[in-house]
Amino acid sequence: MEERKLEEIAFHDKLRDGAYEQRWSPEAEARVAHEPVWANFKYYSIEQNSIDLMRKWLLENCRGSVILDYCCGNGDESLFVARNGAKKVVGIDISPLSIQNCNERAAAENLQDTVSFKAMDAEAMEFDDNTFDFMMEYGVLHHLDLHKGMAELARVLKPGGCMVCTETLGHNILIKTYRRRTPELRTAWEAEHILTKESFDIIKQYFGRIEMHFFHLFALGAVPFRHTPFFPVILGALRLIDSVLLKIPGLRWQAWQVVFKLSEPRKTR
Template sequence: MQLEERKLKEIEHSDRRRSIVRAYEYHTDASAEQLEETFVQEKEEFDEHFSNMKFYSITKSSFAHRDALLYQGIKGAVALDYCCGNGEVAIAMAKRGAAKVYGIDISQVAIDNARKLAQLEGVGHICEFAVMDAEHTAFSDATFDIVHEYGALHHLDLPAAFSELSRILKPGGRLVCTEALRHNPLIHWYRKRTPQLRTAWEVEHILGFPEIYSGRTYFSQLNMRTFHLAALGAVPLRRLPIFEPLLGLLNGIDRLLLSIPLLRRMAWVAVMEYRQPVKA
């Protein structure tokens, strides 16, 4: 398979990250020690290459919204975890009742991790993982009832990805995406100051509202909600007893702030649901 230089760099970057943390990377910063001991291979490398995991301590609200969309109608569905990483969401979909779940990723290390984790979690017979180029998958037209994507679109050629996702979804299928936003200057400044955490392509292709809205070329319906602005202020206190009540308060403030059109762009994360794929 002939891959562009940017994809080879993505493979190198992803293989390294998946070799350091074998599963549940978004829970490692504030997790029980057993989780870190089980899945974190190199503590010093983890501290360097996953230093941004502390920010995911505040993402319960966006994950909860994502899950409410994702698991609606999941029982009996044929599902895809698109750019699945270590396969955690594919496994969750299987546990929620999906009839069959596929996971694809460009990293062989990620796919190996996902297969092992699915067996460990008792859903290896439901999940099937494969190394695949997400812009040119091997799936037939109209294969999936639901597709999950998390933090992958900004690694890809966006029109190619949207076109492929529209093609492989059934006419009544749904695509549920979670992506970071590029509009907040402080957040984007942090990205540029931490090059070890992401590839150069990734930094330059973080999605904004125009890119998200461009998906309406490939899907007739888009629902979007943004998350996490004031809540970022709770991150330094994540290990203290005050954290949970403070986060609840700041999430309430965010619901007000992010209802204002001009402030929506300043959020860290957007959760999107695309429906009604437009078939070529």
């Protein structure tokens, strides 16, 4: 196995050791506060509106579907679609500890008949062509060789299917500066492959249609207030500003995150 993939396994096993949390709450932040690798968890306090769009799309597509949770982490979205009518859910991840956590969570909810998990290389998946009706990922693509990952995703998605993705972006100078100053919070490959406009040129080689929505620019200013009574009001006002400014073509790429839907897979073999 390539060295970069071994580094990903080690990093994500450490990240998931004793931590089921993938979604921010004050309680979740408190539980991992002693772990330096979770130091940027606080920024996820503002992302509920991007999660809301992502889960809206999941609900629109999951019922009766065979679903892939691509690099599933601790399985939040696998369990979400399993609870909401998915026919079958398969989660894969390169981290064996993540898979262990997922299986424990599925067993605790008695969802083993609907959802299964397997450690697997996301760039060389063990599935037949045209296996899945619907696929999803959250914060994964910048960990991969994008050409290899996209080719595999297009291969295993049925022609009429779609995929929902959430990714961070790499254009904002302040966010880039923060990333450079905190190298311990991500792998070397990850740090160099945050998605940019050019990344979407690659993605378009494998999917004929992309629908994109940009989130979290001024909203990041609410993070210092997350433990105060004023947080909802401040966050709401900053989200309103974002909702206007992030519709401007040039400015929207300064956002922290983008939620997008891929469809019309282009098979390379």
